[in-house]
Amino acid sequence: MFTGIIEQVGKIKKLTSESKNLHIEVLSGLASELKIDQSVSHNGVCLTVVDINEESYVVTAIDETLQKTNLSNLKEGDWVNLERAMKLGDRLDGHIVQGHVDQTGVCKSIEEVDGSWVFTFTYEGNKHNVTIEKGSITINGVSLTVVNSKENEFSVAIIPYTYNNTNFKALEKGSIVNLEFDVVGKYVKRLTQGYR
Incomplete structure (x- = not known):
């Protein structure tokens, strides 16, 4: 669950297609604070961190996600809005956001x-x-x-x-x-x- 309050804007470093999936590498100051399996919202899409480097991390979008969102339009150098999942007990400054794009x-x-x-x-x-x-x-x-x-x-x-x-x-x-x-x-x- 998210709040819709953006923490950072990340930059697309690399896009790699594998079958119908897209691996998205994002340059962000959040990279050092993330863990594998953590959920992060990318332009409102909840994606799971699958790899972490010093200044970047990787998430994977499946075909269904690519068909229903604007992630299929991403290009290297594009900017994406980032938000980590909210912590239980935090203030809800925005509103209840699921990270499931309609x-x-x-x-x-x-x-x-x-x-x-x-x-x-x-x-x-x-x-x-x-x-x-x-x-x-x-x-x-x-x-x-x-x-x-x-x-x-x-x-x-x-x-x-x-x-x-x-x-x-x-x-x-x-x-x-x-x-x-x-x-x-x-x-x-x-x-x-x-x-x-």
Whole structure:
């Protein structure tokens, strides 16, 4: 379980394909603090550490993960948002994030507004996910509040700290992002609407 509060931005050092799996080597100051088998969120995707070097570590994404997230679009030199799993008893500064991406979205627009930014994203409605204004959403692992909710579209406001300390600064119109919708909202929707 995660909180959506990004600890660091890591840099993709190397990508190695093996069958349908992708081994991802990440340069990060967190490497020296990690252990084999530890869970780390990469752009909101929970992956297991399988190898550790001095300044980098390796995780593996399986084919299903690559098909459902933006990790298949990674290139060497790209930046990824990183968060280690929360410790029991820590403050929950963001919201409950599972590290299980529901679907990807596309950046529709970026607007600078008085020192902050409003990012608008669209997503396919065939998965029946929803947002609500003032509700929580996770974008590339970042816990955010929805400021404008429409059908298959929503906006979030990004403060300078978040912009400068996550990979939001690298997003542009058309960028594909990982979306994890609020787990409480998903349960409420399932209880009220049943299975489709």
